[in-house]
Amino acid sequence: MALTKKSDRSKGDGGFLKRAKQQPSRRSNYFREVWLELKKVHWPSRNQLLTYTGVVLVAVGICAVLIWIVDSALTYGMTVLLGS
Template sequence: MGFLARLGAGIKKGPSFFRDVVEELKKVRWPSRKELVSYTGIVLVTVTLIAVFFAVIDLGISQIIELILGQ
């Protein structure tokens, strides 16, 4: 099967693909506003803690390198 034939077959499947997408989105359980705010807070706190952790590690490694190089 050539490229154009495969392209044509894919285009014919397009409408059914989008119908399937809409059907699947109807099955999704969307979070409430309260849940969404809670989850967002958890993500922000986690990202902040990880950023602070890596900043401390980076500072420590740079201090060790300065001691080794004697600068």
């Protein structure tokens, strides 16, 4: 197995220390860009938020009742079939 000479190895982009020094600026750029994107978002008003929340709660309630009805019917059917 041949050993590679130090001069044969690729130089890279400056090594670990250079990348470590760049990390804080990359993090700050990330959070700055996130903040700028959040400014572009069209946030709902309080009334819209309450309306949407109400719609979701009603839909969840309806689904829960439907699941309860189906579960009760299946339980009754299994009881009749098994004769317990």
